[in-house]
Amino acid sequence: YFWLRPLWRDLTRIETAAKRIGNGLMDTRVQLAERSTVHPIGQAFDSMAGNIKLLVNQQETLIHDIAHEIRTPLARLRYRLALISDANAAVFDDDIDEIEHLVDELLFKAKVDAHTPTQQIIETFDAPTWLKHCVTQAQVNVPTEITWKVRIDLQNPHCRGDEHLMTRALNNLLNNAKRFAQHHIVVSLSETEEQYMLSVADDGIGVPDEQAENIFQPFYRLDQSRNRQTGGYGLGLAMVASIAKAHHGSAQVVRSEFGGALFQLTWPK
Numbered sequence: 595y596f597w598l599r600p601l602w603r604d605l606t607r608i609e610t611a612a613k614r615i616g617n618g619l620m621d622t623r624v625q626l627a628e629r630s631t632v633h634p635i636g637q638a639f640d641s642m643a644g645n646i647k648l649l650v651n652q653q654e655t656l657i658h659d660i661a662h663e664i665r666t667p668l669a670r671l672r673y674r675l676a677l678i679s680d681a682n683a684a685v686f687d688d689d690i691d692e693i694e695h696l697v698d699e700l701l702f703k704a705k706v707d708a709h710t711p712t713q714q715i716i717e718t719f720d721a722p723t724w725l726k727h728c729v730t731q732a733q734v735n736v737p738t739e740i741t742w743k744v745r746i747d748l749q750n751p752h753c754r755g756d757e758h759l760m761t762r763a764l765n766n767l768l769n770n771a772k773r774f775a776q777h778h779i780v781v782s783l784s785e786t787e788e789q790y791m792l793s794v795a796d797d798g799i800g801v802p803d804e805q806a807e808n809i810f811q812p813f814y815r816l817d818q819s820r821n822r823q824t825g826g827y828g829l830g831l832a833m834v835a836s837i838a839k840a841h842h843g844s845a846q847v848v849r850s851e852f853g854g855a856l857f858q859l860t861w862p863k
Contacts, residue, residue: 600631601631601632604626604630604631604632604636607624612639615643615646620643620647620650624640625640654704657700657704661700664697665697668690668693668694672690699833703829703833706759706833706840707836707839715754715755715840715841716754717756719753719757719760720751721752721783724757724761725744725746725764728764728765729742729768729781732768732769736772739776740772740775740777740778740779741779742779742780742781743778743779743780743781744781744782745781745784746783747782749785750785753783753785754790755841756841759840759841760837763833763834763837763838763859764781764792766830766833767859768781770830770831770857771794771796771855774799774855775797775798775854776797778797778852778854779794779795780793780794780796781793781795782795785863788863789862789863790860790861790863791858791859791860793857793859794856795850795851795852796850796852796854796855796856797852800849800854800855801847801855806846806848809847810834811832813828813829814828814832834857834859838859841861842862843861843862845859845860846860
């Protein structure tokens with residue numbers, strides 16, 4: 595007992611530290627006593643944790659540096675185009691807007707990912723009002739042959755979550771549905787005893803089962819032609835997955851009741 599108890603205590607400390615690292619608390623260290631039987635394992639773990647934190651910080655810094663370096667020549671190019679009285683200049687200006695929008699999307703995703711593991715979201719928002727407003731905004735300039743339905747099944751109208759992030763996620767899902775829907779779009783928000791469920795369903799082409807997991811990866815698109823009108827940037831659904839993770843939830847896609855895609859975002863209460 596006297597030999598096993600210290601060993602069990604130290605192993606438990608390593609297990610707890612591993613879970614904290616997995617939740618994004620990169621400053622966690624084991625720091626076992628030198629007399630501990632598993633002291634070498636503790637040292638190796640602390641070294642690994644330090645290297646992981648360094649790599650994460652370097653990645654975040656790299657993304658911001660790249661964004662800054664890209665924006666500087668773009669600003670100069672936009673200024674020079676403004677001095678050119680040529681009808682073709684407008685086309686180049688649109689290309690610059692597209693690149694700047696892509697940079698903004700990448701920075702936003704990097705910001706969400708950077709704070710995902712440690713962020714504890716405790717604020718609430720009026721979910722029914724929020725949902726109806728987002729859907730109303732999404733219906734602008736949408737063909738009239740598409741029928742919209744909103745389903746809300748909540749006991750408490752106030753949901754836990756970051757309203758700004760949730761708006762970004764829902765808008766991405768709605769834009770995706772508008773791109774592929776033919777006649778039906780259904781937006782639902784419900785709850786169980788433990789979690790909330792936000793879903794957007796359409797009657798489009800759907801997502802093949804073998805691509806259901808990859809669809810949430812950055813720059814992955816079902817449309818391999820990489821046409822901006824049909825495929826987008828490939829960041830919208832990746833953003834949804836990041837926002838779900840920021841709420842300690844998850845995102846998935848299944849077959850909808852209409853045969854199209856049903857994207858579902860769940861997060862704990």
